[in-house]
Amino acid sequence: MTPVTAASAPPTGAAERSEAVTAALGTVLDPELDRPITELGFVRSVSVDGGRVAARLRLPTYFCAPNFAWLMVEGARRALAGLSWATEVTVVLEDHFSSDEINHGVACGQEFAEAFPLLSDPDRLEELRRTFLRKGLLAVQERLGRRLTDHGWTTGQMAEARLGDLPGRLTVTLVRRRKALGLPAADGDPVFTDERGRAVLPAGMEAHLLRCRTTAVGIAANTEICEGLLVTRYGPDPKGGIA
Amino acid sequence: MYTKDGVDYFVVDGHIHFWDGSEENTANKYGEGFIRCFHDYQRNLSPAEWVWPLEKFRKYSEQDLMHDLFETGYVDVAIFQPTYLSEFYVNGFNTTERNGRLAAKHPDRLIVNGSFDPRAGEAGLAELERLAAEWRLRGIKLYTAEWRGDSKGWKLTDPGAQDYLAKCAELGIRNIHVHKGPTIWPLNRDAFDVADVDHAATAFPELNFIVEHSGLPRLEDFCWIATQEPNVYAGLSVVMPFVHSRPGYFARVLGELLYWLDEDRITFGSDYAIWSPRWLIEKFVDFQMPEELQSEYGVLTTDVKRKILGLNLARLYDLKVPETALSAAATPTAKMSAGQVPA
Numbered sequence: 001m002t003p004v005t006a007a008s009a010p011p012t013g014a015a016e017r018s019e020a021v022t023a024a025l026g027t028v029l030d031p032e033l034d035r036p037i038t039e040l041g042f043v044r045s046v047s048v049d050g051g052r053v054a055a056r057l058r059l060p061t062y063f064c065a066p067n068f069a070w071l072m073v074e075g076a077r078r079a080l081a082g083l084s085w086a087t088e089v090t091v092v093l094e095d096h097f098s099s100d101e102i103n104h105g106v107a108c109g110q111e112f113a114e115a116f117p118l119l120s121d122p123d124r125l126e127e128l129r130r131t132f133l134r135k136g137l138l139a140v141q142e143r144l145g146r147r148l149t150d151h152g153w154t155t156g157q158m159a160e161a162r163l164g165d166l167p168g169r170l171t172v173t174l175v176r177r178r179k180a181l182g183l184p185a186a187d188g189d190p191v192f193t194d195e196r197g198r199a200v201l202p203a204g205m206e207a208h209l210l211r212c213r214t215t216a217v218g219i220a221a222n223t224e225i226c227e228g229l230l231v232t233r234y235g236p237d238p239k240g241g242i243a
Numbered sequence: 244m245y246t247k248d249g250v251d252y253f254v255v256d257g258h259i260h261f262w263d264g265s266e267e268n269t270a271n272k273y274g275e276g277f278i279r280c281f282h283d284y285q286r287n288l289s290p291a292e293w294v295w296p297l298e299k300f301r302k303y304s305e306q307d308l309m310h311d312l313f314e315t316g317y318v319d320v321a322i323f324q325p326t327y328l329s330e331f332y333v334n335g336f337n338t339t340e341r342n343g344r345l346a347a348k349h350p351d352r353l354i355v356n357g358s359f360d361p362r363a364g365e366a367g368l369a370e371l372e373r374l375a376a377e378w379r380l381r382g383i384k385l386y387t388a389e390w391r392g393d394s395k396g397w398k399l400t401d402p403g404a405q406d407y408l409a410k411c412a413e414l415g416i417r418n419i420h421v422h423k424g425p426t427i428w429p430l431n432r433d434a435f436d437v438a439d440v441d442h443a444a445t446a447f448p449e450l451n452f453i454v455e456h457s458g459l460p461r462l463e464d465f466c467w468i469a470t471q472e473p474n475v476y477a478g479l480s481v482v483m484p485f486v487h488s489r490p491g492y493f494a495r496v497l498g499e500l501l502y503w504l505d506e507d508r509i510t511f512g513s514d515y516a517i518w519s520p521r522w523l524i525e526k527f528v529d530f531q532m533p534e535e536l537q538s539e540y541g542v543l544t545t546d547v548k549r550k551i552l553g554l555n556l557a558r559l560y561d562l563k564v565p566e567t568a569l570s571a572a573a574t575p576t577a578k579m580s581a582g583q584v585p586a
Contacts, residue, residue: 032460061283062276097276135463211463214503217495218462221485224492225287225459232287 010085017048020083025055028075031129032068033223034136040223041230042072044094051087053080058094060229066098066116067125073106095233130181134195137177139219141192142212144174155205161191244568245317245552247528250545253568255556256312256321256520258420258455258480258512261345262337265302274331285517288484293519303516305345313352316513316520319553320562322354324384324420324455324512330391343378354560356382356420359411361403362391368410375414381560382418383411384455387439399439408447418451418559419443420478423458423465437465444472451559453510456481457500466503476559477504479551480512486526494532498540506547510556524552546570 011017025046026038037043037057044056055076059069073093080089091106093099098116105115112125147170148158163171164187171191178185183197190199192208200208245252264278282300285293295303312318323342327335335341339357346353357374359367374380388396397404399421411419423437437458444452455478458465469475477500485493500509511527513520532542549570557564 061280063280097273138463210502211467214463214466214499217492217499218460221462221482221489221492221496222460224485224489225481228287228488229283232283 010083012085014048017053017083017085018046021046021048021053021055021080024079024083025076027079028072029136030068030226031071031132032065032219033226034132034139034219035223037072037076040227041234043076044234051085052090053083053086053088054090054092055080056092056094058230058234059096060226060233062095062097064096066096066102067112067128069093069096069098070102070106070112070115071125071129073102077106133177133181135215135219137174137181137183137193137195138212139216140174140177142209142216144170144191145209145212155209156202158192159190159200159202159205163187163189163191166191244319244565245524245528247525250549251565251568252317252524252528252549253553253557253564254318254320254520254524255511255553255560255562256316256318256513256515257453257478257510257556258324259308259312259321259515260326260337260517261305261308261323261342262326262516263302263332263334263341264300264336268302268332268334268336270331270333274328274336277328277331277336281517284481288488289518290487290522293522295516300516308345308515309349311519311521312515317524318352318520320352320354320557320560321515322356322382322556322560324356325358326384326386327358327360328389330389339374339378346378354381356380356384356418357416358384358386359407360389360391360397361401361407362394362397364403368406371407371410372414375416380414380416382420383416384420384422386422388422398436399443404443405446408443408450412447412449417449418453420453420455422455423461437461437468440465440475441468441472444468444475448474450474451476453478453559455512457496459496462496462499466499469504469508475504476508476510476555478510478512480514483511483513483523483527484518486523486530490530491533493530494536494540497543498532498536501540501547506550507555509551510559511552527552 011020022038025043026036028037029035030037030040030042033040042057042059044058047054057073057076073091077089077091080086080091093102096102101115105112145158163175163185174191175185178197181197183193192200192205194200194208245254264274264281269275269278278301279297282297285295285300312321323346325339325342326337329335339355343355346355355378357371357378357380359371361367363370387398390396399408408419421440423440437454440452440454451474452472453476454465457477457479459481465477469477482493482496485496513523528548530543532540549568553568554564554570556562
């Protein structure tokens with residue numbers, strides 16, 4: 001069997017399937033922290049039994065925002081359901097004040113607003129998700145801007161830069177974020193944009209990078225709190241949970 | 244007063260609690276989850292010797308508080324920020340009354356703030372007047388994410404909230420502390436969105452809006468608002484303990500606040516009893532921006548630390564500061580103002 005067909009054929013072995021599950025969950029981001037739930041230690045356990053897949057998730061506090069928790073549970077369920085060999089998918093959130101509503105709601109394919117009728121405003125959750133994707137888009141530009149500055153780029157050069165000018169390894173996350181937001185991400189599109197995809201003018205580049213910096217600091221500090229609380233709550237090696 | 248290297252620091256702890264999270268007072272699983280969550284905050288970010296057993300943490304004594312703040316904690320004046328949580332705790336968690344009884348015994352040391360909830364309508368306005376008269380309120384603490392019946396939160400932009408803020412202005416309650424912090428609370432939609440502070444600060448220029456926890460999960464949104472509204476302040480509770488366990492992040496968050504606001508609009512708060520002021524103050528006074536960040540954020544001068552630890556809140560609450568602790572005549576600091584960029 002060549003590597004190419006091996007990669008495209010559905011895995012049949014338990015170990016391979018387990019790996020596929022982990023990889024699928026790795027595509028689910030904590031919307032607020034802009035990082036995969038697998039890296040954050042939010043996946044407590046995974047089990048595969050033939051076509052039956054189950055994942056248990058946990059969060060840093062009992063009161064983590066239910067709307068973000070919902071997005072992660074729903075995202076995990078969707079990612080696992082995308083595995084061609086998965087016949088039955090269960091995702092369970094543990095130890096959360098609204099575990100019951102979230103687990104039941106996601107399993108039944110409800111919308112957030114249906115599971116939490118009192119929280120109302122049906123469209124708000126998607127808007128919230130996009131708000132945080134936009135913040136992620138700014139934060140990723142901060143990291144890129146820093147690297148380019150270290151390599152001697154001027155802000156003027158950064159403003160002129162097109163995605164095709166840079167090696168893919170530098171822009172892969174940026175491009176993924178843009179696509180998630182439905183923003184242009186072709187080789188000829190600018191590298192640095194505001195959260196709506198509009199190019200940053202040379203005169204506005206320094207201010208733009210400062211805004212990106214503050215956004216990145218906020219996300220990073222929040223991540224520190226959440227990671228620390230997860231360890232406090234569940235012990236020193238939460239990332240071991242997925243092994 | 245804290246003295247280090249011959250420098251006196253007048254300390255105003257702008258964020259303390261005297262709560263009752265005892266089992267007898269806990270009404271339901273939410274109350275139980277809440278106090279444990281608070282305790283995890285203490286365990287996560289404190290030096291080991293400052294971690295309390297859960298039993299003590301649920302309900303500590305008046306003696307504990309007086310000892311930790313004033314006998315060993317260097318605090319000159321502390322401000323109670325009530326947290327009612329009436330749906331979680333039988334007699335409330337940390338009410339104005341509970342705080343006020345203690346403050347009445349030590350009026351030169353403890354200031355009690357009130358609270359309001361615009362969902363209480365006309366009756367709530369009358370209650371605010373009563374609280375203001377009884378406790379001579381100078382400040383108010385608001386939890387926009389608090390549950391009430393079927394409602395899971397409110398915003399400063401709600402029409403009812405405008406009446407309450409106008410009432411505060413009328414009663415001379417100038418300091419409005421708004422909890423906008425890490426999302427450990429039950430919330431409706433995005434209850435920690437800080438945009439409503441912008442609106443209120445514009446509508447009520449005579450009031451000061453102290454955003455507790457600096458809107459941490461929304462730091463950039465908060466900073467942006469604060470650059471435009473001169474009456475918006477950053478409260479450092481929850482941010483401060485980073486100075487011990489995550490000094491790099493502490494430096495960056497403080498650096499961002501100094502950059503976008505300025506040193507006159509950042510205020511100290513321990514969030515006692517989650518964290519104790521003694522170690523926070525000692526570590527903060529010893530703290531300096533790491534060298535690799537100084538080109539971006541400047542350095543922390545003695546004056547900046549004095550203002551943050553006490554002088555800024557002393558100004559907001561009209562507290563008399565001993566001469567020895569007054570800041571040197573307004574000297575320019577290494578801080579850069581918004582709009583400039585690092586050289």
